[in-house]
Amino acid sequence: MPDGAPVTAVEETYTISQLAEAFELTPRTIRYYEDEGLLTPRREGQQRVYTHRDWARLKLIMRGKRLGFTIAGIKDFLDLYEVGDAQVPQMRFLLKSARDRITTLEQQLRDVQQTLVDLKDIESLVVDHLAKKGALDV
Amino acid sequence: MPDGAPVTAVEETYTISQLAEAFELTPRTIRYYEDEGLLTPRREGQQRVYTHRDWARLKLIMRGKRLGFTIAGIKDFLDLYEVGDAQVPQMRFLLKSARDRITTLEQQLRDVQQTLVDLKDIESLVVDHLAKKGALDV
DNA sequence: CCTTACGTTTACGTAAACGTAAGGGTAGGG
DNA sequence: CCCTACCCTTACGTTTACGTAAACGTAAGG
Numbered sequence: 001m002p003d004g005a006p007v008t009a010v011e012e013t014y015t016i017s018q019l020a021e022a023f024e025l026t027p028r029t030i031r032y033y034e035d036e037g038l039l040t041p042r043r044e045g046q047q048r049v050y051t052h053r054d055w056a057r058l059k060l061i062m063r064g065k066r067l068g069f070t071i072a073g074i075k076d077f078l079d080l081y082e083v084g085d086a087q088v089p090q091m092r093f094l095l096k097s098a099r100d101r102i103t104t105l106e107q108q109l110r111d112v113q114q115t116l117v118d119l120k121d122i123e124s125l126v127v128d129h130l131a132k133k134g135a136l137d138v
Numbered sequence: 139m140p141d142g143a144p145v146t147a148v149e150e151t152y153t154i155s156q157l158a159e160a161f162e163l164t165p166r167t168i169r170y171y172e173d174e175g176l177l178t179p180r181r182e183g184q185q186r187v188y189t190h191r192d193w194a195r196l197k198l199i200m201r202g203k204r205l206g207f208t209i210a211g212i213k214d215f216l217d218l219y220e221v222g223d224a225q226v227p228q229m230r231f232l233l234k235s236a237r238d239r240i241t242t243l244e245q246q247l248r249d250v251q252q253t254l255v256d257l258k259d260i261e262s263l264v265v266d267h268l269a270k271k272g273a274l275d276v
Numbered sequence: 277c278c279t280t281a282c283g284t285t286t287a288c289g290t291a292a293a294c295g296t297a298a299g300g301g302t303a304g305g306g
Numbered sequence: 307c308c309c310t311a312c313c314c315t316t317a318c319g320t321t322t323a324c325g326t327a328a329a330c331g332t333a334a335g336g
Binding site: 063066067068069080081083086088091092094095098099101102105106107108109111112113114115116118119120122123125126127129130133 | 201204205206207218219221224226229230232233236237239240243244245246247249250251252253254256257258260261263264265267268271
């Protein structure tokens with residue numbers, strides 16, 4: 001190992017369109033998330049430079065979207081992951097936020113499970129119906 | 139029991155504002171759902187008359203909203219419950235819809251569960267932090 | 277008869293989450 | 307040097323899911 005080589009590898013970075021393609025978004029959308037404070041990429045001149053940290057955040061953002069959260073809701077959620085450097089009153093606030101969100105997620109969990117039960121009932125009902133009609137291929 | 143009494147009780151009905159209060163919606167919202175084809179109440183003169191069937195549909199609508207579905211998505215979902223009187227091609231379509239929706243719901247289930255794990259981690263992390271700082275009351 | 281409380285329709289307003297176009301900068305390749 | 311392919315900002319357009327206001331009908335109560 002040559003002298004003076006950095007201990008940590010040079011961090012891998014991404015352009016906006018690389019991120020866009022990876023997450024099947026448009027650059028416009030990613031800039032929008034920045035406007036809303038969900039991402040804060042470094043700048044090189046005018047260009048945005050994204051790191052694996054932004055990548056991770058985008059994964060959380062996409063998950064939040066699949067759960068039907070609003071962008072503002074996702075922002076609050078992301079803030080919860082930044083607990084490290086918070087003072088006591090701020091941490092109390094975060095704790096309450098986290099617990100509130102846990103409550104609604106537990107409701108959502110029940111809703112998803114019940115809906116899955118309903119849909120599977122419907123599915124077998126339809127399959128039976130089709131079977132009787134002689135349209136046998138499930 | 140006097141002669142000629144109806145076998146089935148007179149069906150209980152609701153006004154729009156009764157439904158609105160029960161589900162914490164506004165009448166405007168309920169009329170909107172009608173515009174979008176989610177509800178089709180009977181009319182008495184000009185007034186809408188809702189039955190327990192509409193009540194049940196509204197419960198499903200609210201669940202769909204908690205799951206982050208769009209109104210159009212909820213409409214498709216409600217249609218699945220109306221399988222009874224469908225012809226074979228229509229039933230094939232419904233079957234595919236149901237299965238698609240099951241797939242995304244199973245993804246949503248995983249998302250909810252993972253997010254709950256994350257949030258509970260964060261919660262205990264914050265609690266520990268507060269404990270160390272002497273702010274002991276959990 | 278007048279007010280209050282409900283219901284109705286029609287229609288414009290609004291917030292959220294982007295899409296889309298206009299106009300311009302920069303780096304590399306032929 | 308020009309073209310292509312990116313990047314940027316600014317700003318107006320669009321869809322969804324209602325809110326809100328106007329203008330009116332009707333039945334009950336004082």
